[in-house]
Amino acid sequence: MGDEGMKKEEQGTHICMVCGELRPMSAIKTLKEDVSEAHGSPPGTMYINVRYCADKKECHDAAPEVQV
Ligand SMILES: [Zn+2]
Numbered sequence: 001m002g003d004e005g006m007k008k009e010e011q012g013t014h015i016c017m018v019c020g021e022l023r024p025m026s027a028i029k030t031l032k033e034d035v036s037e038a039h040g041s042p043p044g045t046m047y048i049n050v051r052y053c054a055d056k057k058e059c060h061d062a063a064p065e066v067q068v
Pocket of ligand 1: 020
């Protein structure tokens with residue numbers, strides 16, 4: 001019940017879901033991808049957030065194809 005329980009992973013960082021690198025939040029963009037159809041749901045009901053490096057073209061290009 002101390003302060004230790006409040007600790008999270010490193011703050012201000014995200015892992016790119018394309019290349020797997022840990023990046024500062026400022027270098028990460030989020031793509032909201034509609035995955036409703038893949039799950040048999042009406043469009044617009046299910047989304048995943050794909051995080052990728054904003055400064056890497058290959059990550060940006062591959063982000064829509066990331067499977068979660
Ligand atoms: Zn990346």
